[in-house]
Amino acid sequence: MTLFQDFEISQPLKKAISKMGFEEATPIQAQTIPVTLEGNDVIGQAQTGTGKTAAFGIPLIEKIDVNNPRIQAIVIAPTRELAIQVSEELYKIGYYKRVQVLSVYGGQEIGRQIRALKKGPQIIVGTPGRMLDHINRKTIRLQDVQTVVLDEADEMLNMGFIEDIESILKEVPSEHQTLLFSATMPKPIQAIAERFMHEPKVIKTKSKEVTVANIEQYYIETQEQKKFDALTRLLDIQAPELAIVFGRTKRRVDELSEALQTRGYAAQGIHGDLTQGKRMKVLRQFKERSIDILVATDVAARGLDISGVSHVYNFDLPQDPESYVHRIGRTGRAGKQGKAMTFVTPREIPHLKNVEATTKRRMEPMKVPSLDDALEGQQRLIFDQITSAINEENLSSYEQMAENLLEKNDAAKVVAAALKLMTKEPDTTPVKLTSEPPLQVKKDRKKSYGKGNYSKNKRNYRNKDGRQQSSRSYDMKQRRSRTNKTRKSS
Ligand SMILES: Nc1ncnc2c1ncn2[C@@H]1O[C@H](COP(=O)(O)OP(=O)(O)OP(=O)(O)O)[C@@H](O)[C@H]1O
Numbered sequence: 001m002t003l004f005q006d007f008e009i010s011q012p013l014k015k016a017i018s019k020m021g022f023e024e025a026t027p028i029q030a031q032t033i034p035v036t037l038e039g040n041d042v043i044g045q046a047q048t049g050t051g052k053t054a055a056f057g058i059p060l061i062e063k064i065d066v067n068n069p070r071i072q073a074i075v076i077a078p079t080r081e082l083a084i085q086v087s088e089e090l091y092k093i094g095y096y097k098r099v100q101v102l103s104v105y106g107g108q109e110i111g112r113q114i115r116a117l118k119k120g121p122q123i124i125v126g127t128p129g130r131m132l133d134h135i136n137r138k139t140i141r142l143q144d145v146q147t148v149v150l151d152e153a154d155e156m157l158n159m160g161f162i163e164d165i166e167s168i169l170k171e172v173p174s175e176h177q178t179l180l181f182s183a184t185m186p187k188p189i190q191a192i193a194e195r196f197m198h199e200p201k202v203i204k205t206k207s208k209e210v211t212v213a214n215i216e217q218y219y220i221e222t223q224e225q226k227k228f229d230a231l232t233r234l235l236d237i238q239a240p241e242l243a244i245v246f247g248r249t250k251r252r253v254d255e256l257s258e259a260l261q262t263r264g265y266a267a268q269g270i271h272g273d274l275t276q277g278k279r280m281k282v283l284r285q286f287k288e289r290s291i292d293i294l295v296a297t298d299v300a301a302r303g304l305d306i307s308g309v310s311h312v313y314n315f316d317l318p319q320d321p322e323s324y325v326h327r328i329g330r331t332g333r334a335g336k337q338g339k340a341m342t343f344v345t346p347r348e349i350p351h352l353k354n355v356e357a358t359t360k361r362r363m364e365p366m367k368v369p370s371l372d373d374a375l376e377g378q379q380r381l382i383f384d385q386i387t388s389a390i391n392e393e394n395l396s397s398y399e400q401m402a403e404n405l406l407e408k409n410d411a412a413k414v415v416a417a418a419l420k421l422m423t424k425e426p427d428t429t430p431v432k433l434t435s436e437p438p439l440q441v442k443k444d445r446k447k448s449y450g451k452g453n454y455s456k457n458k459r460n461y462r463n464k465d466g467r468q469q470s471s472r473s474y475d476m477k478q479r480r481s482r483t484n485k486t487r488k489s490s
Pocket residue numbers: 021022023024025026029046047048049050051052053054182183302303304305329330333334
């Protein structure tokens with residue numbers, strides 16, 4: 001057991017960490033913080049929700065010179081919401097040290113960011129595109145940067161981002177520390193990563209499984225057209241505190257959130273085609289629980305830490321096993337329990353096996369619930385709520401009314417009527433949902449990474465549309481298949 005108080009870090013940080021409620025370091029924190037404080041480059045891989053943000057955040061903030069108003073560290077994250085979240089966590093860690101942290105991301109007025117940049121933040125957290133934009137405008141200067149962090153490193157070094165990352169790194173002095181963190185690190189991506197690094201220490205917390213043990217994982221085999229009924233019945237039965245439903249495409253997310261609303265659920269969608277204002281509003285509503293179902297593309301798959309997410313539903317199978325790991329990792333965080341349900345059509349079973357082979361964990365089969373099961377689920381929920389209300393609520397203003405009802409009616413009838421009115425009976429309102437074709441399993445995934453397209457000596461080559469590419473890991477087939485992902489969010 002490693003306590004934060006025992007780390008060689010300054011008092012203001014210890015005070016901030018304790019205010020955040022952390023006492024004991026998680027395994028990845030215990031292993032990486034000392035090594036990072038010594039100045040090493042680090043590749044840190046640990047399961048979702050195990051505190052990787054603080055693992056890089058603590059040493060990063062320890063190193064900052066607060067008397068220097070220039071940018072000393074940058075953290076790059078794949079999505080806007082993650083950049084904001086990471087900057088908030090760093091702000092908390094640096095609170096008593098008075099470190100200034102700023103997030104810059106696409107979709108927010110650039111003028112506002114430029115004004116904030118003039119105040120001399122020491123740490124910038126941003127999405128690659130917007131960070132490059134500021135570098136080109138000379139509103140961000142990286143000459144004093146000593147630390148570069150790639151959060152969700154494998155995603156950042158993936159096809160769509162690598163050129164931006166390379167351009168950013170060109171602006172950083174060659175003497176700098178590089179920290180890469182993610183829950184997944186496919187070997188070919190790690191090889192690319194090491195090119196950017198100086199004798200990196202690779203720290204992977206020892207665990208056979210890629211996903212955390214406290215997430216129960218199920219799959220539900222059903223026809224494409226039956227998935228939605230199965231979803232709403234499951235929602236009725238499982239009554240999640242907060243749930244995230246992942247869909248494959250933006251259109252899918254729009255249709256799903258509308259269909260859920262039609263059936264009376266408090267659901268909203270989030271994806272890359274919405275305005276930033278709308279994206280932030282939906283996420284705020286979800287955190288405040290004015291909605292309890294977030295329907296999302298993979299834009300919400302990585303890094304987001306929202307307490308209370310008890311269930312994740314993969315309405316559509318994710319494109320690759322890594323995406324599965326990150327999606328389900330939105331639940332079961334910081335030692336909490338979670339459940340993940342994945343819908344799969346019969347033709348997609350090979351794809352599911354592929355996911356299981358990567359995660360080294362079997363998903364349990366779950367039967368498609370019937371309407372009766374759904375009704376029973378809702379009844380059980382109401383039963384539990386009433387039982388706890390009997391013990392905990394002040395019912396005095398209702399007691400007279402109860403007496404009146406009981407005078408004229410049979411007691412069991414009265415309670416049954418009240419139960420019926422309170423129970424949300426399964427809603428079968430027809431909804432419109434465009435069918436998605438089944439996912440095709442990629443023949444040999446291992447070979448498809450970095451297949452001839454990338455080598456150390458052959459860094460530049462032209463792709464099919466003649467555009468020069470620097471380095472890459474996925475082949476073109478994979479690239480096409482990933483275009484539906486909401487990736488370029490900055
Ligand atoms: N030592 C600790 N003690 C208690 N809670 C912690 C500790 N470290 C981090 N946490 C909390 O655990 C949660 C998950 O942390 P974090 O978001 O950093 O996970 P992660 O490993 O980056 O996950 P992901 O792979 O999904 O990005 C956060 O709410 C964080 O505040």
